[in-house]
Amino acid sequence: MKNHKSPHAVVLVILFALFMLLIIYNSNSRGEGLRYAPPQNKTPLPSSLKTWGVKGEYLPVSGGKPLDRHCNQCVLITSSSHLLGSKLGRDIDQTECTIRMNDAPTTGFWEDVGNKTTFRVIAHSSAFRVLKRPQEFINKTPENVLIFWGPPLKMQKSIIKLIERVSLSFPNMTAFVASPKRMQQFDDLFQKETGKDRQTSRSWLSTGWFTMVIAVELCDKLHVYGMVPPSYCTMKTPPHRLPYHYYEPKGPDECTTYIRNERSHKGNHHRFITEKRVFARWASLYNITFSHPEWETGGARYKLFKSSLWFLDCCVISHHATEERLGALWEIRSPTSSQLDGSPSKLLPVGRLAVETEEEEWKEGKKEKRGEKEEKRRERKMKVRKEGKRERRKEEEERKKKIERKDGERKKDERKKEERKSK
Numbered sequence: 115m116k117n118h119k120s121p122h123a124v125v126l127v128i129l130f131a132l133f134m135l136l137i138i139y140n141s142n143s144r145g146e147g148l149r150y151a152p153p154q155n156k157t158p159l160p161s162s163l164k165t166w167g168v169k170g171e172y173l174p175v176s177g178g179k180p181l182d183r184h185c186n187q188c189v190l191i192t193s194s195s196h197l198l199g200s201k202l203g204r205d206i207d208q209t210e211c212t213i214r215m216n217d218a219p220t221t222g223f224w225e226d227v228g229n230k231t232t233f234r235v236i237a238h239s240s241a242f243r244v245l246k247r248p249q250e251f252i253n254k255t256p257e258n259v260l261i262f263w264g265p266p267l268k269m270q271k272s273i274i275k276l277i278e279r280v281s282l283s284f285p286n287m288t289a290f291v292a293s294p295k296r297m298q299q300f301d302d303l304f305q306k307e308t309g310k311d312r313q314t315s316r317s318w319l320s321t322g323w324f325t326m327v328i329a330v331e332l333c334d335k336l337h338v339y340g341m342v343p344p345s346y347c348t349m350k351t352p353p354h355r356l357p358y359h360y361y362e363p364k365g366p367d368e369c370t371t372y373i374r375n376e377r378s379h380k381g382n383h384h385r386f387i388t389e390k391r392v393f394a395r396w397a398s399l400y401n402i403t404f405s406h407p408e409w410e411t412g413g414a415r416y417k418l419f420k421s422s423l424w425f426l427d428c429c430v431i432s433h434h435a436t437e438e439r440l441g442a443l444w445e446i447r448s449p450t451s452s453q454l455d456g457s458p459s460k461l462l463p464v465g466r467l468a469v470e471t472e473e474e475e476w477k478e479g480k481k482e483k484r485g486e487k488e489e490k491r492r493e494r495k496m497k498v499r500k501e502g503k504r505e506r507r508k509e510e511e512e513r514k515k516k517i518e519r520k521d522g523e524r525k526k527d528e529r530k531k532e533e534r535k536s537k
Contacts, residue, residue, distance in 0.1 A: 159299060159302050159303060159306060162399075163303075163327060163330045163331060163396075163400065164330065164331070164400070166299070166327075166331050167331075170293075171292065171293045171295055171296035171299075172261060172290040172291070172292060172293070172296065173290060173291050173292075173293050174288075174289070174290055175262075175274055175277045175278060175281065175289045175290065175291055176277060176278070176280075176281035176284075176287045176288060176289040177287065177288035177289065177290075179288075181259070181261075181290050183211075183232075183233075183259065183332060184332060184333075184334075185210050185211035185232070185332055185333045185334070186210060186333070186334045186335065187209055187210040187211065187333070187334070187335050187337075188209065188210065188211045188212070188213060188232075188329055188332065188333035188335065188336045188337070189206055189209045189211075189212050189213070189336075189337045189338075189339060190213045190214075190325060190326070190329050190336060190337070190338045190339065190341075191206060191212060191213070191214050191215075191218070191227050191228065191339050191340065192215065192218075192322070192338065192339060192340035192341045193215055193216065193218040193340070193358075193359045193360060193361070194340035194341065194342070194356075194358075194359075194360060194368065195356040195357045195358070195359065195360045195368065196340045196342065196356065196360075196406050196407060197223075197226045197227055197339060197340045197360055197406060198223075198226055198360050199226065200226050200339075200406050201225055201226060202226060202227065202228065202339060202406070203223075203224045203225045203226055203227060203228040203229070204228070205228075206227065206228030206230065206339070207228040207229055207230040209230075209337075211232040211233065211332070211333065212228065212230045212231055212232050212233075213232065213233045213234070213235065213325060213328075213329050213332075214231050214233070214234045214235075215234070215235050215236075215321050215322070215325050216234075216235075216236055216237055216240040216243075216244070216321055217236075217240050217243040217244050217247070217251065218359070218360070218361060219250055219251075219361055220250075220254070221250060221254075222361075223360065223361065226360070227360070229254070229255070230255060231254070231255045231258045232255075232257055232258065232259065233258075233259050233261060233328070233332070234251065234258060234259070234260050234261070235261045235263065235321060235324055235325040235328055236260060236261065236262050236263070236321075237262075237263060237264060237321045237324075238262065238263065238264025238265065238268050238269060238273050239264075240321075241262055241264075241273050241276060241277070242276065244260070245276060245277070245280045248280070248283075248284055252280075252284050252287050253284065256286070258288070259288045259289075259290070260277075260287070260288065260289040260290070261289075261290050261291075261292070261328060262277065262289065262290070262291045262292070263291070263292040263297065263300075263321075263324050264291075264292075264297075265297070266294040266297060269291055273291070274291060277289050277291070292324070300319060300323070300324060300327065301313075301319070303327065304317070304319060304323070307392045307395075308385075308388055308392065315385075316379065316381065316382045316383065317382065317383065317384070317385045317388075318382050318383060318384050318385075319384075319389075320384045320386060320389060322341070322386070322389060323389050326338075326389075326393055326396070330396070330400045330402070334401065335401045336400065336401065336402045336403070337402075337403050337404075337405065338393075338402060338403070338404045338405075339405060339406050340360075340406050341390070341393070341404055342368070342372075342390070342407055343390065343394065343404070343407065343408075343409045343410070344387050344390040344391045344394060346369070346407065347368075347369035347372045347373055347387070348373070348387075352369070353369060355367050355369075356368045356369075358371050371386075372386045372387055373387075376388065394409065397409070
Protein backbone atom coordinates (compact mmCIF):
# COMPACT_ATOMS: atom_id res chain seq x y z
CA MET A 115 0.00 0.00 0.00
CA LYS A 116 1.18 3.50 -0.75
CA ASN A 117 2.15 5.65 2.22
CA HIS A 118 0.14 8.84 2.37
CA LYS A 119 1.24 11.73 4.57
CA SER A 120 -1.47 12.98 6.89
CA PRO A 121 -2.82 16.41 6.00
CA HIS A 122 -1.88 17.69 9.48
CA ALA A 123 1.79 16.86 8.91
CA VAL A 124 1.79 18.65 5.54
CA VAL A 125 0.25 21.74 7.11
CA LEU A 126 2.86 21.72 9.89
CA VAL A 127 5.73 21.43 7.37
CA ILE A 128 4.35 24.34 5.34
CA LEU A 129 3.89 26.50 8.45
CA PHE A 130 7.43 25.72 9.64
CA ALA A 131 8.86 26.68 6.21
CA LEU A 132 6.92 29.95 6.21
CA PHE A 133 8.11 30.75 9.76
CA MET A 134 11.76 30.17 8.79
CA LEU A 135 11.38 32.36 5.70
CA LEU A 136 9.89 35.11 7.86
CA ILE A 137 12.87 34.98 10.29
CA ILE A 138 15.37 35.12 7.39
CA TYR A 139 13.51 38.04 5.83
CA ASN A 140 13.41 39.95 9.12
CA SER A 141 17.12 39.44 9.78
CA ASN A 142 17.99 40.57 6.25
CA SER A 143 15.75 43.61 6.41
CA ARG A 144 17.26 44.58 9.78
CA GLY A 145 20.75 44.45 8.29
CA GLU A 146 19.62 46.52 5.32
CA GLY A 147 17.93 49.09 7.60
CA LEU A 148 21.25 50.30 9.01
CA ARG A 149 23.35 50.98 5.96
CA TYR A 150 26.51 51.86 7.79
CA ALA A 151 29.02 52.21 4.95
CA PRO A 152 31.69 54.83 4.19
CA PRO A 153 30.58 57.69 1.90
CA GLN A 154 31.43 57.21 -1.75
CA ASN A 155 32.04 60.90 -2.47
CA LYS A 156 33.00 63.82 -0.26
CA THR A 157 29.95 66.02 0.34
CA PRO A 158 30.57 69.78 0.61
CA LEU A 159 29.62 71.33 3.96
CA PRO A 160 26.50 73.53 4.11
CA SER A 161 27.17 77.17 4.94
CA SER A 162 25.28 76.93 8.26
CA LEU A 163 24.99 74.14 10.84
CA LYS A 164 21.25 74.82 10.93
CA THR A 165 20.94 73.49 7.38
CA TRP A 166 22.80 70.22 8.00
CA GLY A 167 19.59 68.36 8.77
CA VAL A 168 19.53 65.54 11.30
CA LYS A 169 17.15 63.02 9.78
CA GLY A 170 19.37 61.28 7.25
CA GLU A 171 22.78 61.16 8.93
CA TYR A 172 21.92 59.78 12.38
CA LEU A 173 21.01 56.18 11.74
CA PRO A 174 18.47 54.38 13.98
CA VAL A 175 19.89 51.30 15.69
CA SER A 176 17.02 50.91 18.15
CA GLY A 177 13.55 52.40 17.90
CA GLY A 178 13.29 52.33 14.11
CA LYS A 179 12.20 55.99 13.69
CA PRO A 180 14.31 58.80 12.19
CA LEU A 181 15.74 61.51 14.43
CA ASP A 182 13.20 64.23 13.66
CA ARG A 183 12.94 65.92 17.05
CA HIS A 184 13.22 69.71 17.18
CA CYS A 185 13.40 71.96 20.28
CA ASN A 186 12.93 75.68 20.76
CA GLN A 187 14.80 75.87 24.09
CA CYS A 188 17.69 73.56 25.03
CA VAL A 189 20.22 73.31 27.81
CA LEU A 190 23.50 71.46 27.42
CA ILE A 191 24.79 70.22 30.78
CA THR A 192 28.52 69.54 30.64
CA SER A 193 30.36 67.18 32.98
CA SER A 194 32.35 69.99 34.60
CA SER A 195 32.84 70.37 38.36
CA HIS A 196 31.86 74.04 37.99
CA LEU A 197 28.27 72.84 38.33
CA LEU A 198 28.75 71.51 41.85
CA GLY A 199 26.96 73.76 44.32
CA SER A 200 25.16 75.66 41.53
CA LYS A 201 21.64 74.50 42.56
CA LEU A 202 20.59 74.58 38.88
CA GLY A 203 18.70 71.26 38.95
CA ARG A 204 15.17 72.70 39.13
CA ASP A 205 15.80 75.21 36.30
CA ILE A 206 17.38 72.52 34.11
CA ASP A 207 14.44 70.13 34.57
CA GLN A 208 11.98 72.85 33.56
CA THR A 209 13.67 73.39 30.18
CA GLU A 210 12.03 71.93 27.07
CA CYS A 211 15.04 69.78 26.05
CA THR A 212 18.12 68.78 28.04
CA ILE A 213 21.32 67.40 26.52
CA ARG A 214 23.98 65.47 28.42
CA MET A 215 27.26 63.79 27.50
CA ASN A 216 28.77 60.32 27.91
CA ASP A 217 28.28 58.65 31.31
CA ALA A 218 27.63 61.79 33.38
CA PRO A 219 25.08 60.61 35.98
CA THR A 220 22.23 62.56 37.57
CA THR A 221 21.65 60.28 40.56
CA GLY A 222 23.17 61.94 43.61
CA PHE A 223 23.67 65.25 41.77
CA TRP A 224 20.06 66.26 41.07
CA GLU A 225 20.24 69.58 42.97
CA ASP A 226 23.04 70.83 40.69
CA VAL A 227 22.50 69.09 37.32
CA GLY A 228 18.83 68.04 37.34
CA ASN A 229 17.33 64.67 36.37
CA LYS A 230 15.69 65.22 32.99
CA THR A 231 17.54 63.92 29.91
CA THR A 232 16.17 64.39 26.39
CA PHE A 233 19.36 63.59 24.45
CA ARG A 234 22.60 61.96 25.54
CA VAL A 235 25.58 62.15 23.14
CA ILE A 236 27.96 59.24 23.76
CA ALA A 237 31.49 58.60 22.48
CA HIS A 238 32.44 55.10 21.35
CA SER A 239 34.86 54.94 24.31
CA SER A 240 32.00 55.55 26.78
CA ALA A 241 29.42 53.27 25.14
CA PHE A 242 30.07 50.26 27.37
CA ARG A 243 29.97 52.35 30.59
CA VAL A 244 26.59 53.79 29.55
CA LEU A 245 24.99 50.55 28.37
CA LYS A 246 26.03 48.51 31.40
CA ARG A 247 24.01 50.87 33.65
CA PRO A 248 20.56 50.86 32.01
CA GLN A 249 18.71 52.00 35.15
CA GLU A 250 20.76 55.23 35.15
CA PHE A 251 21.15 55.94 31.44
CA ILE A 252 18.34 54.11 29.57
CA ASN A 253 15.27 53.63 31.77
CA LYS A 254 15.52 56.66 34.04
CA THR A 255 13.93 59.16 31.62
CA PRO A 256 11.35 57.71 29.19
CA GLU A 257 11.97 60.31 26.45
CA ASN A 258 15.75 59.77 26.53
CA VAL A 259 17.42 59.52 23.08
CA LEU A 260 20.96 58.11 22.85
CA ILE A 261 23.23 59.35 20.04
CA PHE A 262 26.51 57.46 19.62
CA TRP A 263 29.53 58.63 17.63
CA GLY A 264 32.86 57.04 16.81
CA PRO A 265 35.29 55.96 14.07
CA PRO A 266 33.23 54.08 11.44
CA LEU A 267 35.41 50.95 11.59
CA LYS A 268 35.07 50.65 15.37
CA MET A 269 31.36 51.41 15.27
CA GLN A 270 30.75 48.73 12.64
CA LYS A 271 32.95 46.15 14.36
CA SER A 272 31.62 46.28 17.89
CA ILE A 273 29.61 49.30 19.08
CA ILE A 274 26.55 48.84 16.84
CA LYS A 275 26.36 45.13 17.75
CA LEU A 276 26.57 46.03 21.43
CA ILE A 277 23.73 48.56 21.10
CA GLU A 278 21.59 46.02 19.23
CA ARG A 279 22.15 43.38 21.93
CA VAL A 280 21.17 45.79 24.71
CA SER A 281 18.09 46.96 22.76
CA LEU A 282 16.76 43.37 22.78
CA SER A 283 16.47 43.62 26.58
CA PHE A 284 15.15 47.21 26.46
CA PRO A 285 12.77 47.46 23.47
CA ASN A 286 11.76 51.02 24.40
CA MET A 287 15.36 52.26 24.03
CA THR A 288 15.86 54.84 21.26
CA ALA A 289 19.43 54.90 19.91
CA PHE A 290 21.13 56.41 16.88
CA VAL A 291 24.67 56.36 15.49
CA ALA A 292 26.35 59.11 13.49
CA SER A 293 26.79 57.89 9.92
CA PRO A 294 30.27 57.66 8.33
CA LYS A 295 29.28 60.59 6.12
CA ARG A 296 28.40 62.70 9.16
CA MET A 297 31.67 61.70 10.88
CA GLN A 298 33.56 62.97 7.83
CA GLN A 299 31.54 66.20 7.96
CA PHE A 300 32.58 66.70 11.60
CA ASP A 301 36.24 66.46 10.50
CA ASP A 302 35.65 68.83 7.58
CA LEU A 303 33.93 71.30 9.90
CA PHE A 304 36.96 71.30 12.23
CA GLN A 305 39.22 72.07 9.26
CA LYS A 306 36.89 74.78 7.98
CA GLU A 307 36.70 76.52 11.37
CA THR A 308 40.37 76.20 12.40
CA GLY A 309 42.31 75.83 9.15
CA LYS A 310 43.82 72.59 10.51
CA ASP A 311 43.34 69.09 9.18
CA ARG A 312 42.29 66.94 12.10
CA GLN A 313 44.42 63.94 11.17
CA THR A 314 47.63 65.70 10.16
CA SER A 315 47.45 67.95 13.25
CA ARG A 316 47.09 64.82 15.40
CA SER A 317 43.83 66.03 16.89
CA TRP A 318 40.95 64.08 18.38
CA LEU A 319 37.55 65.72 18.36
CA SER A 320 35.98 65.75 21.81
CA THR A 321 32.45 64.69 22.73
CA GLY A 322 31.89 68.39 23.44
CA TRP A 323 32.52 69.16 19.75
CA PHE A 324 29.99 66.57 18.55
CA THR A 325 27.45 67.58 21.19
CA MET A 326 27.65 71.30 20.36
CA VAL A 327 27.09 70.61 16.65
CA ILE A 328 24.17 68.25 17.34
CA ALA A 329 22.67 70.78 19.79
CA VAL A 330 22.86 73.56 17.20
CA GLU A 331 21.15 71.26 14.70
CA LEU A 332 18.34 70.32 17.09
CA CYS A 333 17.72 73.59 18.99
CA ASP A 334 16.70 77.15 18.16
CA LYS A 335 18.18 78.52 21.38
CA LEU A 336 20.94 76.85 23.42
CA HIS A 337 22.23 77.52 26.94
CA VAL A 338 25.45 75.73 27.93
CA TYR A 339 26.15 75.12 31.62
CA GLY A 340 29.60 74.42 33.06
CA MET A 341 31.84 74.95 30.00
CA VAL A 342 34.82 77.24 30.71
CA PRO A 343 35.75 80.02 28.24
CA PRO A 344 38.85 79.55 26.06
CA SER A 345 41.09 81.84 28.15
CA TYR A 346 40.02 80.46 31.54
CA CYS A 347 42.95 78.06 32.09
CA THR A 348 45.62 80.47 30.85
CA MET A 349 44.80 83.48 33.02
CA LYS A 350 47.68 85.19 34.83
CA THR A 351 46.07 84.27 38.13
CA PRO A 352 45.60 80.52 37.76
CA PRO A 353 42.16 79.18 38.76
CA HIS A 354 41.84 76.89 41.76
CA ARG A 355 42.02 73.15 41.16
CA LEU A 356 38.80 71.44 40.04
CA PRO A 357 38.22 67.82 38.99
CA TYR A 358 37.65 67.34 35.26
CA HIS A 359 34.28 65.61 35.92
CA TYR A 360 31.81 66.52 38.67
CA TYR A 361 31.20 62.83 39.39
CA GLU A 362 34.92 61.96 39.77
CA PRO A 363 36.20 64.01 42.75
CA LYS A 364 39.61 62.29 42.64
CA GLY A 365 39.94 62.66 38.86
CA PRO A 366 42.51 64.82 37.01
CA ASP A 367 42.49 68.60 37.27
CA GLU A 368 40.37 70.30 34.60
CA CYS A 369 42.86 72.99 33.50
CA THR A 370 45.83 70.61 33.62
CA THR A 371 43.92 68.28 31.27
CA TYR A 372 43.00 71.12 28.87
CA ILE A 373 46.49 72.65 28.68
CA ARG A 374 48.31 69.33 28.42
CA ASN A 375 46.10 68.25 25.51
CA GLU A 376 46.32 71.63 23.76
CA ARG A 377 50.12 71.86 23.91
CA SER A 378 51.03 68.28 23.16
CA HIS A 379 52.41 67.33 19.74
CA LYS A 380 53.28 63.71 20.52
CA GLY A 381 50.49 61.28 19.73
CA ASN A 382 46.84 62.25 19.26
CA HIS A 383 45.17 64.67 21.66
CA HIS A 384 41.96 66.63 22.13
CA ARG A 385 42.23 70.36 21.37
CA PHE A 386 39.78 71.52 24.01
CA ILE A 387 40.83 75.19 24.06
CA THR A 388 40.80 75.49 20.27
CA GLU A 389 37.30 73.99 20.15
CA LYS A 390 36.11 76.51 22.74
CA ARG A 391 37.38 79.38 20.59
CA VAL A 392 35.22 78.07 17.76
CA PHE A 393 32.25 77.84 20.14
CA ALA A 394 32.83 81.47 21.14
CA ARG A 395 32.48 82.46 17.49
CA TRP A 396 29.34 80.35 17.11
CA ALA A 397 27.68 82.06 20.10
CA SER A 398 26.34 85.01 18.11
CA LEU A 399 25.73 82.96 14.96
CA TYR A 400 23.58 80.27 16.56
CA ASN A 401 22.03 81.95 19.62
CA ILE A 402 24.23 80.21 22.24
CA THR A 403 24.80 81.47 25.78
CA PHE A 404 27.29 80.15 28.35
CA SER A 405 27.19 80.31 32.13
CA HIS A 406 28.76 78.80 35.25
CA PRO A 407 31.25 80.29 34.40
CA GLU A 408 30.10 83.23 32.28
CA TRP A 409 31.61 83.87 28.85
CA GLU A 410 32.36 87.20 27.23
CA THR A 411 31.58 86.32 23.62
CA GLY A 412 32.35 89.53 21.74
CA GLY A 413 31.66 88.37 18.21
CA ALA A 414 34.66 86.48 16.93
CA ARG A 415 37.17 87.85 19.43
CA TYR A 416 38.86 85.81 22.09
CA LYS A 417 42.19 85.59 23.85
CA LEU A 418 44.98 83.46 22.48
CA PHE A 419 47.79 82.39 24.79
CA LYS A 420 51.00 80.43 24.45
CA SER A 421 49.17 77.15 25.07
CA SER A 422 47.82 77.00 21.53
CA LEU A 423 50.51 78.53 19.32
CA TRP A 424 50.33 75.35 17.19
CA PHE A 425 47.24 77.04 15.79
CA LEU A 426 48.70 80.42 14.71
CA ASP A 427 48.96 80.03 10.96
CA CYS A 428 45.18 80.09 10.50
CA CYS A 429 44.55 83.36 12.34
CA VAL A 430 44.59 87.15 11.79
CA ILE A 431 45.18 89.97 14.28
CA SER A 432 43.32 93.28 14.42
CA HIS A 433 44.50 96.78 15.42
CA HIS A 434 41.65 96.85 17.97
CA ALA A 435 43.76 94.50 20.08
CA THR A 436 46.28 97.24 20.94
CA GLU A 437 44.01 98.74 23.62
CA GLU A 438 44.05 95.61 25.80
CA ARG A 439 46.99 93.41 24.90
CA LEU A 440 48.64 93.60 21.51
CA GLY A 441 48.88 90.15 20.05
CA ALA A 442 46.54 88.62 22.61
CA LEU A 443 43.07 89.26 21.12
CA TRP A 444 42.40 87.18 18.05
CA GLU A 445 39.65 86.46 15.59
CA ILE A 446 39.29 83.38 13.39
CA ARG A 447 38.14 83.63 9.81
CA SER A 448 35.82 86.55 10.50
CA PRO A 449 34.05 87.34 7.20
CA THR A 450 34.09 91.08 7.80
CA SER A 451 35.64 93.14 10.55
CA SER A 452 32.49 95.30 10.75
CA GLN A 453 30.72 92.34 12.36
CA LEU A 454 32.91 92.83 15.41
CA ASP A 455 32.01 96.38 16.46
CA GLY A 456 30.46 98.10 13.47
CA SER A 457 33.60 100.02 12.49
CA PRO A 458 36.17 99.12 9.82
CA SER A 459 39.35 97.57 11.10
CA LYS A 460 42.54 96.82 9.25
CA LEU A 461 43.45 93.16 9.52
CA LEU A 462 47.11 92.18 9.59
CA PRO A 463 48.41 88.67 8.91
CA VAL A 464 49.81 86.90 11.92
CA GLY A 465 53.49 87.77 12.09
CA ARG A 466 56.52 88.07 14.28
CA LEU A 467 55.11 90.93 16.36
CA ALA A 468 52.21 88.88 17.70
CA VAL A 469 54.35 85.83 18.35
CA GLU A 470 57.10 87.92 19.99
CA THR A 471 54.53 89.67 22.20
CA GLU A 472 53.14 86.35 23.37
CA GLU A 473 56.69 84.96 23.69
CA GLU A 474 57.79 87.89 25.85
CA GLU A 475 54.74 87.63 28.09
CA TRP A 476 55.26 83.92 28.40
CA LYS A 477 58.96 84.46 29.29
CA GLU A 478 58.03 87.14 31.83
CA GLY A 479 55.57 84.76 33.42
CA LYS A 480 58.25 82.08 33.44
CA LYS A 481 60.74 84.51 35.08
CA GLU A 482 58.16 85.39 37.74
CA LYS A 483 57.59 81.72 38.47
CA ARG A 484 61.37 81.13 38.56
CA GLY A 485 61.75 84.05 40.97
CA GLU A 486 59.00 82.64 43.18
CA LYS A 487 60.69 79.24 43.15
CA GLU A 488 64.05 80.82 44.09
CA GLU A 489 62.39 82.74 46.91
CA LYS A 490 60.78 79.58 48.22
CA ARG A 491 64.12 77.73 47.95
CA ARG A 492 65.86 80.47 49.94
CA GLU A 493 63.12 80.36 52.57
CA ARG A 494 63.52 76.60 52.85
CA LYS A 495 67.30 76.95 53.25
CA MET A 496 66.87 79.60 55.95
CA LYS A 497 64.38 77.39 57.72
CA VAL A 498 66.79 74.45 57.58
CA ARG A 499 69.63 76.62 58.90
CA LYS A 500 67.50 77.93 61.76
CA GLU A 501 66.37 74.42 62.62
CA GLY A 502 70.02 73.26 62.45
CA LYS A 503 71.16 76.04 64.79
CA ARG A 504 68.31 75.22 67.17
CA GLU A 505 69.30 71.55 67.16
CA ARG A 506 72.99 72.36 67.74
CA ARG A 507 72.07 74.68 70.60
CA LYS A 508 70.00 71.94 72.20
CA GLU A 509 72.82 69.43 71.78
CA GLU A 510 75.30 71.88 73.37
CA GLU A 511 72.99 72.50 76.32
CA GLU A 512 72.47 68.76 76.80
CA ARG A 513 76.26 68.17 76.66
CA LYS A 514 76.88 70.86 79.30
CA LYS A 515 74.18 69.40 81.55
CA LYS A 516 75.74 65.96 81.17
CA ILE A 517 79.18 67.29 82.12
CA GLU A 518 77.69 69.13 85.10
CA ARG A 519 75.93 65.95 86.24
CA LYS A 520 79.16 63.95 85.99
CA ASP A 521 81.07 66.65 87.89
CA GLY A 522 78.40 66.69 90.61
CA GLU A 523 78.50 62.87 90.90
CA ARG A 524 82.35 62.89 91.06
CA LYS A 525 82.38 65.55 93.79
CA LYS A 526 79.75 63.61 95.72
CA ASP A 527 81.88 60.44 95.52
CA GLU A 528 84.96 62.37 96.72
CA ARG A 529 83.08 63.77 99.73
CA LYS A 530 81.89 60.28 100.69
CA LYS A 531 85.49 58.94 100.48
CA GLU A 532 86.78 61.78 102.68
CA GLU A 533 84.03 61.09 105.22
CA ARG A 534 84.98 57.39 105.35
CA LYS A 535 88.70 58.25 105.85
CA SER A 536 87.96 60.70 108.70
CA LYS A 537 85.94 57.97 110.47
